[in-house]
Amino acid sequence: MDTLIRMDLADETATEALARALAAIARPGDVLALRGALGAGKTTFARAFIHARDRAHGGPGDEEVPSPTFTLVQTYELKGGTVYHFDLFRIETPDETHELGIDDALADGISLIEWPERLGRRLPARRLEIALSAGTRPQSRRATLAGGDAWHRRLKEINLV
Ligand SMILES: Nc1ncnc2c1ncn2[C@@H]1O[C@H](COP(=O)(O)OP(=O)(O)OP(=O)(O)O)[C@@H](O)[C@H]1O
Ligand SMILES: [Mg+2]
Numbered sequence: 001m002d003t004l005i006r007m008d009l010a011d012e013t014a015t016e017a018l019a020r021a022l023a024a025i026a027r028p029g030d031v032l033a034l035r036g037a038l039g040a041g042k043t044t045f046a047r048a049f050i051h052a053r054d055r056a057h058g059g060p061g062d063e064e065v066p067s068p069t070f071t072l073v074q075t076y077e078l079k080g081g082t083v084y085h086f087d088l089f090r091i092e093t094p095d096e097t098h099e100l101g102i103d104d105a106l107a108d109g110i111s112l113i114e115w116p117e118r119l120g121r122r123l124p125a126r127r128l129e130i131a132l133s134a135g136t137r138p139q140s141r142r143a144t145l146a147g148g149d150a151w152h153r154r155l156k157e158i159n160l161v
Helices: 011-026 041-055 102-108 116-122 148-155
Strands: 001-010 032-034 075-077 079-087 110-114 127-132 141-147
Touching: 001 011, 001 127, 011 127, 011 141, 032 041, 032 116, 032 141, 032 148, 041 075, 041 127, 079 102, 102 110, 102 116, 102 148, 110 116, 141 148
Parallel strands: 032 110, 032 127, 079 110
Antiparallel strands: 001 141, 075 079, 127 141
16 A cells, blocks of 8 residues: 555645545545544544535535444435445454445445554455544644555546645
């Protein structure tokens, strides 16, 4: 997995703009692994992504996007296809995710996964990794995107790399 780009996200709006840019090129079967500590901004990213995805396909883009901390997964049936939002923080072993039906979700929808490290080797190699970490100010973040050649090409198409 190669690092594709590192960027500074000056504030929440910048995090949302990155989410919108990726929502525009995402397609069924894509897996976005959202890494970062508690409060890094993973759910904030996911919310903006889901809203953008809905709006791009003629929806209002105003759905509630709660953190799936306790439900483990929230499913959004959008016109542009299903988006699964996982939060695997409470998962203890990768095998537990099998019961969640995660393999089917990963294959047929767009999956946004918080705490993807919980999946261990079940995490698909084709994923785009988005790691969020603290920035120099309280409202800023550092984002590091990593992925294979296919993601490199796709990010190039939208001039992100
Ligand atoms: N640049 C930024 N990008 C994203 N969130 C930011 C930014 N600056 C401040 N924030 C704030 O940081 C918090 C991020 O919370 P969020 O729930 O998105 O984190 P999380 O990574 O999902 O945490 P958890 O691991 O607990 O699920 C929000 O309160 C958000 O308003
Ligand atoms: Mg979260």
